Amino acid sequence: MITTSQLTKRVSTADGDLEILRGIALEIKRGETAAIVGASGSGKSTLLGLLAGLDVSTEGDVVIDGTSLASLDEDERALLRADKIGFVFQSFQLLPALTALENVMLPLELSGASDSDQRARDFLDRVGLSERRDHYPRTLSGGEQQRVAIARAFASEPLILFADEPTGNLDTATGAKIIDLLFALNTEQGTTLVLVTHDMSLAARCGRQLVMQAGELEEAS
C-alpha cells in the first residue's frame, strides 16, 4: 500500500543544509496499522508529510497504492489525496468559518460526492456529535473538535489515514476515547492507519511500531 525507498529530505537553513530524513525504506501493507514514535524534532512529521504527498522528497520516492508520488505534480497529488487519503492532526485543523457539519462535508464535496450532506450527518452521528452539527469549532471542546476531525477523515472512506499526534492536545481520558473511535472506524473500513505519537500505550495498540531517530527509521522489536 505504501512503499518508500531511499527517502531523503534535506532543507537548507541559515547555517547550511540540514538532512532531516536519511534514506528511509518502508513498506506498509493494506489494512496494517503502524505507529511512528521518536523524540521531538527527529523528523516524524516530516516523514508523514512526505508519505501523504503534502511535501516532496529530496531523493527517493513514495509509492501509494501503486502510484509513484514523484511522478505526480502538486495538483495530481491533491487528487490522489482526495481519493485515497484522510488526515487527523494534533491541532484538529477544522476550518473556523465552517460548522461541524460543513467541515465534515468539505472533503466529500471536494471529491464530488453527490450525497455529501447525508454522509456527513451519518458520520457526525457515528462520532456522537449529531447534536452539535451546526456549531462552530470554537464553541466545541478540544475532544469534540477532534471527533469532528475524525468524522471528516473517515467520511470520504480513505484507503489510508494519517494521524499526526491525534491525542497530543487532549487529556488522557479524552485521548483514550478518541483512540477508541479511531480504531473502531479503522477496523470497520479496513483502513490502513499510519499515526505519529508520543503516547506509548497508543503505539502499542498498532500492529507495527516504527522508531524514528535522527532521521532514520527502525522497526521496534
Add this chain to the structure above:
Amino acid sequence: MAALLGSSLRLLLRDWRGGELGVLFSALILAVSLVVGISGFVNRLQINLERESSRFLAADLVVSTADRTPESFIARAAESGLARGETVTFSSMVVSESDEMFLASVKAVGGAYPLRGSLEIEDTNGQLTANQPNPGEVLLADRLVQQLNVLPGQRVWVGDAELVYAGKVISEPDGTSGFFGYGPRLMMHTADIEATGVIQPGSRVTFRLLISGSPDQVSEFADWVRPQLVQGQRLLTVEESQPGIGATLDRARGFLLLAGSLGVMLAAAAILVAARRFGERHTDHVAVMKSLGATSTTIRNLYAASLGWLGIAAILIGSVLGWLAQSAMFIALAEQLPGEINEIGVSPYITGAVTALVCIGFFAWPPLARLGLVSPLRVLRRETTIAGSQRALDLVLGTLSLAGLMIWYSKDVFLTSALMGGIAVTVGLGFLGARALLSSSRQLGSRAGSVWRLALAGMQRRGVNSAFQIVIFGVAIMLLLVLVSVRTSLLDQWRLQLPEGTPNHYLLNVAPQEADLINDFFTDKNVEVGRLYPSTRGRVMAVNETPLPTWEIGQEGPRQQEANFTSGAVMPEGNVVLDGEWWQPGTTESIVSLEEGFAQEIGAEVDDVLTLRIAANEFEARVANIREVDWESMQPNFFVIFPTEVLSRYPGMLLTSFYLEPGQKPVIGDLIDDFPTLTVIELDVVIDEIRAIVDQVSQAIELVLMIIMVAGALVLIAGVTASVDERLHESAILRALGARRGRILGAIAIEFSMMGAIAGLLAVVGAELSGWLLQTQMLELDYQPGWILWPFGLVLGALVIGGLGTYTCRRVVSVPPIQVLREV
C-alpha cells in the same frame, strides 16, 4: 460548473458570516457607487446646464448665415426630427402713422421660435403672453413705441411692408447673443420678410436656423453641418456663446472627475488591503482544503467564483447607491434647473461595472490567486509561507490598471499623471523612509520605557507589513489632502471670478462726442462705469504681405478674419502678455496686439506685419505682442488692440460696461431717453446664472467630498484591521504573562500614532506635488504651498491613525486571553 458556483456561493456566505468580507465588499460597493454617482451627476449636470444655458441662444444650436439658410440644412434638420425655428435680423428705418421715423433693430421670427427659454410679450390689452408675433403684426420695444408714437392697432411700415402694432416686447431669451444691430427691438413674423423688400444682395442681414433636440441628435447635426459651412456661415453653440458658463461647468466637471478618480483610488487601496488580509486569513483554510485533496485549480476557481459573486452583488448595490447619490446631489440643483433630464443614461453604470472589474481583477484577485500556491504542508508546519509572493508586481500592475481606468474615466491624461506622480512619491519615500525609521526605532526603543519599547518592537517586528501600512495610510491621507486643498482653491477662485460689482451691462454705439455726456450721466446717477473702448469693425487681409484666403469649404489653415478693433495706451485688466511687449503710452508706431486664439487663426506671430482693412482703408501694422484674455471675466474683451494714436485715424463708435445694483434698473430707461441711439446689453441674467450654478455645484462638491471622506476612512479602517489578528494573539500572550491592559493599549496607541505621523508627513509631500500640478496645470488656479500642512499632516496623521488604531484594537485587550489562545 454548477457545483462550483454553488460551493463558491456557500464559501462566500460563510465568510460573510465570519465578518471577513465587510471591508472588501464595502470598498467595492463604494467604488461602484462613486463612479456611477459622480459620472451620472456630471452627465446630468452637463446636459441640464447646457439646456438651461441654451435659453441664451433660444436653441441648442444655431446656424447663422449671411444669406438665406440653405434648404439642405433645413431638410436635414427635418429628417433628423429636430425642432426648428428661424430668425432674420437686420436694421431698418421704421415709420409710423404719425410719420415718426426711427432706426430699429428688426428681428423676424418663425417656426417654433423660441425653442429654448421664452418670450415675454405684453399684448395691447396689457396681458402678458409668450406668443411670437402673428404674420401681419409687429411687436415693439417700449422705447420704440414712444419714439414712433404708435397706439394699439395702428399701422407701422418696415421697408415696404405694412404691419399692425400688436404688443410690446418685454424680453427675449436670445437678447444677449450677437452684439450687432442698432436701435431698439422690432419683432415681426418671417412670413412678412418678403414684403419688406429689405433683403437684397449686399444688404446686412443675418439669417439664423435654430435647432433643438436630444443632445445626440443635435451633435450629430452639428457634425454634419460643420464641414459644409462657407464664408459668412457660422455655427453657434451654447458653450461658445456663453464662455463664462462653459468654463465654470468645465471646472466643476474637472473637479468632480478628479474627486471620482480619487475616490476610486481610495477604494482600490481599501480593496487591496482587505484582500490581502482576506488572503492571509484564508491561508490555513486553503492548506486544510489542499490536504483534503483540493487542487490549486479547484482553489483558484473557487475563489475566482466567490469574487465573481461579490463583484456582481457590489455592482448591483453600488449602482443603486450611485443612482441615489446623484439624485441627492441633484436635489440641490433641482430648483435651479427645473426637472428636465432625469435619466443618467447607461454609460455611468457601464463605467461603474468596469471599475468594479478592474478593482477586483487587479486589487482583490492577486492575493487570492496566490492562495492556489499555498503549500498543504502548512497543516503540519504552520510557518510554511506562501510560495512566490509578488506583492511589488501586484502593486505595479494595479497602479497601471488604475491609471488606465482613470484616463478612460476622466479622459484626462494629465490629471491621472499628476495623481500617480504624487502617489509614486508617497509610496517610494514611504517604503524608504518607513524602513529607515523602523530600523533606527529599535535603538530608540531599547533606551525608552517599556511601553515605548513594546510599541517600537511591535512596529519593527511587523517590518514589511508596517511599511506597507504606513504607505497605505500615507496614500489615503495624501488623496484626501489633495482633494480638500483643490476644493478650497476652486471655491475661492469661483468666489473671485465674478466679484460684487462685476459689470453686468454693456453699452454699445456710443458716439465719440457723447462720451463726456455719458460719463456725466453715470456720475450723476452714482453708477460705476468702466473704461470707454473705441470699437471699429475691421478685417485682417494678409500676413507678411501674403494674402489670406477667404473662407472655403473644407479648407484648413489661416484665413481672413473680421473683428472689433479697439485701441488704448494700457492693456485691459485681466489680460496677460504671452509674447512680445506692451507698448509705451503715446506711441505712434503702427503696431497691434492680438489675442492668442485670433493670432493662431490668422497664423501670425510677434513681429509679423499684418495688412488690415477698416471700411475702404487698408494699412499695415506690426504685431507687437500676443495676449491671453480672461473670457470668464465678463469685461469687454478684444481680439485686436492698437495704440490710441494708430486707430484714431479711423473713427468709430465706443463701447463700455457698467454695473447696476438690482434696484437701479430704471437707470437704463433714463439712459435710453437721454441717448436714444445707444444699445444696452443686459448681462445680469447671465451673471446670475453663473453665480447660481457655482452655488449649486459647490453644494454637490461638498457632498462628493463627504463621500470621499468615507472612502478614506474605509482605507484607514482596512489598514488598521489588517494587523488586528496578529495583535490579538500577541496581546493574549502578553496578558497571559501578566501585562496590564493599559500598557498593551498604550503600546498599540504609540505604534499607530507613530505610523500615522510618518504617513501624515509622507502624505503632505505627495499632496503638495500633486496639488501643485493639478492646480497650476489642470484647474488653472494659483498655487500656494501649504506650509501649515506639514505639521498639520503630522499631527493629524498621528491623531487619526492613533485613535482609529487604538479603537479598532480595543478588542485585543477585552477578549479573554484564553479564548484567543484556544482559537489556534
